[in-house]
Amino acid sequence: MSEENETFEDEIGTLPLDAWHRGKGARMVPFAGYEMPIQYDGIVVEHNWTRDQAGLFDVSHMGQLMVTGEKAAEELEKLLPGAIASLKPGRTRYSLLMAEDGGILDDLMVTNATPWIEGDEEEGTEGHWGEPAYYLVVNGAMKWDDIAHLREHLDDDVTLTHMDEHALIALQGPNAATALNRVMRNVIDDSVFMDSLVHDFGEWPLRITRSGYTGEDGFEISVPAEFAESLCDRLCAEIEVRPIGLGARDSLRLEAGLPLYGHDITEKTDPVSADLLFALTKKRREEGGWMGHEAVAKVLADGPAQKRVGLEIDGRLPAREGALVYSGEKQVGRVTSGGFSPTLERPIAMAYIDTALADEGTELEVEVRNKRLSAKVASMPFVPHRYHRGK
Template sequence: MSDGNYSVTDDLSDTHPDDMPEQQVLPLDAWHRARGGRMVEFAGYQMPIQYTGEGGGIVAEHEWTRNHAGLFDVSHMGQLLVSGEGADAALEALLPIDLSTLKLGMQRYSLLLDENGGVLDDLMVSRWPRDVFLVVNGATKWDDIAHLREHLPDDVTLNHLQDRALLALQGPEAFAVLDRHATGEYPLSALTFMKFGLFTVAGVEMAVSRSGYTGEDGFEISLPAEDAEKIATLLCGEPEVKPIGLGARDSLRLEAGLPLYGHDLDTGTNPVSAGLMFALNKSRREAGGWMGHEAIAPVLASGPATKRVGLIVEGRLPAREGAPVFAGESQIGHVTSGGFSPTLGYPIAMAYIDAGHAADGTRVQIEVRSKRLDARVAPMPFVPHRYYRGEPR
């Protein structure tokens, strides 16, 4: 990174997504396998869906993270730096974000949209001393890079930090664990939700943000890939921490009501229907000037035809992605994410349904295996978020 704390080695000006290898290897691939990681293909990588042995399995890993701390390897995600004269204005032409209010050390959720207002990706945006740092989804990062390179002006530089790993330490005991090891210009406790800083752990310099994808308090840690095994081993050597796979990450984010790109978000959805109005900064909703605004403005004015809602399903049978949702004999939508909630003890789902049926408490039915399951619209998150916003411990 250009502030001297990172080494940027890969300028993608001559790189095309078609040139990327079909299968890439996580920096911690061997580490996961040595710990019994059951590896599956995801976003072009082999990634652990769960771990075998005592304490392993999706439900056990889910519950461990809710009660203690889990370490997730999310190094498949893209870490990008945007810099140069006019970088803020160039990004604001593509993202509905007000970068003038994003101060040093702050992080914000945003959306990359196409000209029709469809969601190309959801991402995190952070303010660095002379750069803007983006974390994009692993499944879309090459398309995101191509889109950004096409639309950013020539005097704005986009760098892909391929020599970086990304770890997420999540759960109510995550702070206590990281605080034992992290040193910096200020204490780790100074970080509140969606803030970040530079810290050193076991001699490794890293960027730490207080954020995550589980609904729990926790941290996302960007560090050199060559040091990932050292830090992962150190953290998992603490009694509160276990490695956690993709399966529990998905069930945790579903309970937290967080959308997953490619399932709950895609180019066929828009931010208003998705319930992501907070990602459209208020001043920019009105002023426009960002890709997709002309298509979204009428939806902002009149309201969406469909809405993303939470559903609580009666019985024990979960509703999965694609299951149709009915009001009487009329299909009013479809499920985009669903599963059994380990925390609540019953099935939950997210769905897009007609706005006229989206009020909390509305009774609907979901068709699963040619059987209609009774369900009702419920507010999200299903399990309350426990982000640390500065309240007394």
């Protein structure tokens, strides 16, 4: 496999919008190798604003990769359990980067970014699809490992480009489309959840994908880093939009029941236990041909020992990652993410518990500060998703 733009950074880095965040009064913390804003006006305030209006998140720490070549889809399907070859141009899919032993190396979004080449009447040429291209967004903490893994396993005829000169902005909330349409002159009017398009906004070439990590309608916007600050200024000039930090991003994704890599899923977690079977299309689940298939098929056949579930916890004391889950005197699981839900005004958590106890409504206990708190298994998402899927 050929590659471009190889750069590895071990020290804490700064994002293109670092000065912009500080100018907005953000409190900065190290996260995924970068200084990032944890909050501006307070996590609960920012959480509620995103649920009611539109929040602007800087997610430029994420890895943005482009895989190109005639065999790009075929090669990606060796490593991802999803159907990549059947993904239509301009559509996005959630998928997993798998290890040989069935563990999850990362979760990611993959978009068929194959360009449409316009025809030229004067030259007598017709429009046609260009070289196959797939745009991947991977987790910031895992991007260097992902790049190394892809480089090792993709064929030499496929090119991997790290788009390290691009920022990534997420605009999330029920009024995200209203604000973005006002700024972008209705460019996303016809789009639905998991649609992706390229739009030249003046001198700013943007990729806009209708997706996000909050459970709300929203967009992720890939923009050349040199234009990121101007774009954020334009978006935040809209009355519905405010900058939002990592703290609210985490509480929003927890309410949405979305797993966080390195916590709710790791390389020791298989997709069956993680309740991510939707990322394994039925045909590929049965036919295999992707890394880790044999190990995952065995878990499917035998059933997982534990499953990722939601927990609703009595009282107001949140259970954090690592808290032990009990059924009677027996430890039956462990919390992987937890916190106080501003929307539900109660503690919620994700945990892995013994499969026999994973049914909704099962009564359990969680140990917090040496106290046993009553809890029960709850369906996820805790707060319903509001993705825009069209009429």
